[in-house]
Amino acid sequence: MELICPAGTPAAYREAVQAGADAIYCGFRDETNARNFPGLNFTRDEMKAAIAFGRSRGVDTYVALNTFMRAGAEDIWYRAADDAAAAGATALILADMALMDYVATKHPDQRLHVSVQASASNAVAVNFLVESFGAKRLVLPRVLTVAEIAALARKVSCELEVFAFGGLCVMAEGRCSLSSYVTGKSPNMQGVCSPASHVRYREDGGDMVSELGGFTINRFGKNEPAGYPTLCKGRFHIADSDAYAFEDPVSLDVMDHLDALRAAGVKALKIEGRQRGKAYVAEVVSSLRRALSASPQARPAHVAQLRKLSEGQQTTSGAYEKKWR
Amino acid sequence: MKLDRTGEDLLNQKRPMDIPRPLVFAVNTTPLPIVQKIVDAVFRRALRQHPNLFDRLGSYAEKRFGFSPTGLDLAFEIHPATPSISVYRKRQAPDTDAAVTGPLVMLLALLEGRIDGDAMFFSRSLSVTGDMEAMLALRNALDDCGFDLPKDLAGLAGPFAVPFQELANRVRSRALEGLA
Numbered sequence: 001m002e003l004i005c006p007a008g009t010p011a012a013y014r015e016a017v018q019a020g021a022d023a024i025y026c027g028f029r030d031e032t033n034a035r036n037f038p039g040l041n042f043t044r045d046e047m048k049a050a051i052a053f054g055r056s057r058g059v060d061t062y063v064a065l066n067t068f069m070r071a072g073a074e075d076i077w078y079r080a081a082d083d084a085a086a087a088g089a090t091a092l093i094l095a096d097m098a099l100m101d102y103v104a105t106k107h108p109d110q111r112l113h114v115s116v117q118a119s120a121s122n123a124v125a126v127n128f129l130v131e132s133f134g135a136k137r138l139v140l141p142r143v144l145t146v147a148e149i150a151a152l153a154r155k156v157s158c159e160l161e162v163f164a165f166g167g168l169c170v171m172a173e174g175r176c177s178l179s180s181y182v183t184g185k186s187p188n189m190q191g192v193c194s195p196a197s198h199v200r201y202r203e204d205g206g207d208m209v210s211e212l213g214g215f216t217i218n219r220f221g222k223n224e225p226a227g228y229p230t231l232c233k234g235r236f237h238i239a240d241s242d243a244y245a246f247e248d249p250v251s252l253d254v255m256d257h258l259d260a261l262r263a264a265g266v267k268a269l270k271i272e273g274r275q276r277g278k279a280y281v282a283e284v285v286s287s288l289r290r291a292l293s294a295s296p297q298a299r300p301a302h303v304a305q306l307r308k309l310s311e312g313q314q315t316t317s318g319a320y321e322k323k324w325r
Numbered sequence: 326m327k328l329d330r331t332g333e334d335l336l337n338q339k340r341p342m343d344i345p346r347p348l349v350f351a352v353n354t355t356p357l358p359i360v361q362k363i364v365d366a367v368f369r370r371a372l373r374q375h376p377n378l379f380d381r382l383g384s385y386a387e388k389r390f391g392f393s394p395t396g397l398d399l400a401f402e403i404h405p406a407t408p409s410i411s412v413y414r415k416r417q418a419p420d421t422d423a424a425v426t427g428p429l430v431m432l433l434a435l436l437e438g439r440i441d442g443d444a445m446f447f448s449r450s451l452s453v454t455g456d457m458e459a460m461l462a463l464r465n466a467l468d469d470c471g472f473d474l475p476k477d478l479a480g481l482a483g484p485f486a487v488p489f490q491e492l493a494n495r496v497r498s499r500a501l502e503g504l505a
Contacts, residue, residue, distance in 0.1 A: 009468055011468060037461055038461050038462035039463065040465050199457040208452065225447055226446060278438050309441055309447075
């Protein structure tokens with residue numbers, strides 16, 4: 001299986017190449033991708049240079065243009081698609097069907113991947129995108145079990161890519177409005193979930209309180225591992241207890257299911273984390289590269305240490321094995 | 326970047342290397358104007374070595390960033406737009422738009438992009454306050470610029486540049502082990 005790695009900066013891109021990535025996904029420095037964070041991402045020139053660097057070492061580059069086009073401002077996305085194709089991107093990762101149509105029409109030879117943001121999770125939806133726009137690969141939402149992925153793989157006519165490690169989005173991706181509800185900005189339109197502009201941390205009697213858009217999202221006791229202030233992983237006062245309503249601060253790790261995913265027909269494993277630093281990219285990519293070539297018995301040793309880098313310093317296999325069902 | 330650490334090493338919780346007490350004493354008692362002069366020289370040299378350092382900041386270059394190393398009676402304020410760095414004793418440090426507090430070794434490792442800032446935040450080893458958008462922009466700018474402190478600062482040691490760099494590399498290796 002291919003190892004698809006994140007890069008938020010040219011430095012992280014180089015680290016991913018050196019650590020053993022098969023392909024790297026990255027985005028332009030604007031609202032056309034779902035990690036539109038300050039100081040992150042690539043200028044046009046940086047993208048061209050990164051793609052050339054990757055190609056010289058046999059590493060593919062997938063350019064994420066996976067937000068939904070703003071009405072009246074479609075040119076921003078069209079130009080980004082034109083520029084990514086001209087720069088030599090191996091594939092474009094798209095969520096908006098109108099942008100898929102543009103790419104399929106204007107750049108018919110350009111390989112097209114369907115972003116997780118498209119939230120395509122059944123065979124009818126996937127095959128529609130394949131037949132309509134020539135999509136070659138689908139990045140699956142993180143809401144399916146391994147058995148459901150295997151069943152889907154038998155019914156679709158494109159490659160499947162699944163998230164294997166990193167941030168865990170537990171919502172219907174591309175359709176989640178929690179961030180919009182609190183901040184007015186979302187990953188779907190502006191490319192930011194829980195934008196830093198609306199995040200505040202403060203100390204309160206030894207506790208660390210995280211806030212998003214003026215709402216308290218969590219309160220961490222002294223030395224308690226912390227997480228991002230996203231609504232879906234907030235701790236709320238419910239009835240008589242303080243509890244996580246949707247999900248704990250936790251990251252995804254499905255390396256225990258590697259063989260099952262391979263048997264299911266999954267073509268590529270994706271590491272989440274374009275917003276993370278190059279040290280994270282280097283360590284996670286090299287660890288997963290070693291794990292991929294290790295025996296099932298030896299695999300946990302390669303991955304265990306990554307828990308320390310994870311949100312809340314804990315990992316889960318999430319929906320891939322729905323224990324709560 | 327080579328990270329030659331075994332899983333077992335990483336699972337053993339370690340703490341950042343302590344700054345040697347004589348050094349802490351020296352820093353805390355050296356007159357501030359002298360500390361300012363040394364820090365200025367280091368800052369100017371870093372900017373010469375990495376002239377594009379603040380490019381990724383965009384409008385956030387106008388913000389004032391505070392750095393407060395625990396264990397030292399010093400606080401630093403950086404204003405990228407000027408660009409300038411100011412040193413204060415902690416009780417006299419001004420409010421900044423965004424600030425980060427943590428062990429000095431950790432702050433230096435972050436400066437070089439050798440550790441992941443989010444992971445340090447999750448483990449509660451660092452605390453960040455103020456304008457998170459500005460702080461995120463600075464973190465990303467630093468992460469991409471490729472600081473290598475022993476190499477970048479060796480020139481300040483004049484004829485002792487080579488032994489300085491070798492010693493600094495050894496100190497850094499030991500310090501990073503403590504952060505693993």
